[in-house]
Amino acid sequence: MNTLDLTKLPDYLKHQRWFSGKAWPIKHVTVIDHATIESGDCAFSLAVVEVVYELGSPERYLLPVQPSSEGVRDALESDECMRGLYDLIRTSGQVASGSGRVQGEWIGGQEGLLALPSPLSVRRLMVEQSNTSVVLGEKVILKIIRKLEAGVNPEHEVGRFLATKTSFRATPTLLGALHLEGTAGATLAVAHRFVPDATDGWKYTLDRLRQERAVGERFLTEMRELGMRLGELHLAFASATEEEPAFTPEPLLQEDLQRWSASIVGELGVTLADAARLHPDLEHRRESLIDYAKRLAQVTPSGQKIRIHGDLHLGQVLRANDQWILFDFEGEPARSFTSRREKYSALRDVAGMIRSFDYAEATVSLEGGTPHERVGPIRDAFVEGYKQVTRGAAFLPTDEGAFDIMLRAFELEKLLYEVRYELQNRPDWVRIPVSALLRMEAPQ
């Protein structure tokens, strides 16, 4: 294989959809590790590059690339190269890299070695994505992670735990992964079982809300079932023994509640300072919103901290064969791996999904539909399903009052995150969380 022209990398990166540093001047790009992967007719370089900006922290990206007449070409455009990456995972293969090795990990066992067509078909996903996913043989979905972070990747860690230590199956089974070991260590790719004919929960819910003026009993039953699946996921997380220290439940302490409360108050300050320029009415709500956070610190602690999904919304669930499937355990992209792996109150996931119902209703209203106040019944059905399967679970607060105060505080926390997320990514959408903040009445 010819050598890569490294001077072309900054320009190459700026033209990639998944590159998040487009707005910042790049000082330089250096290759910090790389391996040559050879498979059939394909040879390419799997390079980890560090992008150093004029301002701000450096970032690392994974570049599976080949030299081309323009300088650099994405090797993932070649089906053969994709097959090569999957083969490394399927065979638990390894390839030496400059300062370590690229290591495939197969956890699917014999059963996971699905009968795949030969040659293996490769279908690219036509969705807006921060990574690059392909469907192999219509049975496996391989996600190549673009922006790398050092440390334990939560999506791999959670997928592995659920597949090997629990009986929770309402998620696409993790089949394997590709890791870079050594000084630049990171998870490079994950392979899951592909769920055919699935619709994502966001699209599914929007379609239902567009069609139905009032939510019908069938949809409410589905939402109850969604709450039940989430409850079962939390029961699976909470089943971890001491042999899985990253998952073992821990008692919820007063200091946890105080820390979370203080963090929400801090986020409120930062978020209102940013958003109040566009929505000055928010300033008048500051004190009553702070009260929600303060009440969290005053709750008498009961229950446990457990691992949670961490970024649960309707876009993180699939609907297939009349069943709900929960996926994407990466956590909130803006947080570090360490913070995403922290144990937390399970009610944070419940709050995340409740916020999504409000988003869906608001989206339909913004399209011109009249708001029908359907969030209340949907929320009630979802929480009812959740409580039904988690009744008496050690990780939940024992007191109903505490349950409600905690849930409201986590809804506020998610709302503030959403305001910041939308200001940064989709400014036109910021009015959705802002109007929800304005509607939050002072706590009783």
Ligand SMILES: Nc1ncnc2c1ncn2[C@@H]1O[C@H](COP(=O)(O)OP(=O)(O)O)[C@@H](O)[C@H]1O
């Ligand atoms: N196991 C799966 N089966 C079917 N479709 C999936 C599966 N995993 C992901 N998808 C689809 O691929 C899309 C992108 O996946 P996701 O893991 O969210 O990627 P990213 O982290 O890059 O955003 C999802 O919105 C979903 O529609």
Ligand SMILES: O=P(O)(O)O[C@H]1O[C@H](CO)[C@@H](O[C@H]2O[C@H](CO)[C@@H](O)[C@H](O)[C@H]2O)[C@H](O)[C@H]1O
């Ligand atoms: O799916 P990601 O892990 O990238 O999550 C981020 O993007 C989401 C938007 O795609 C964002 O979710 C917010 O918008 C959704 C509608 O598009 C809505 O259903 C969610 O409730 C709302 O939070 C998510 O917060 C962000 O982390």
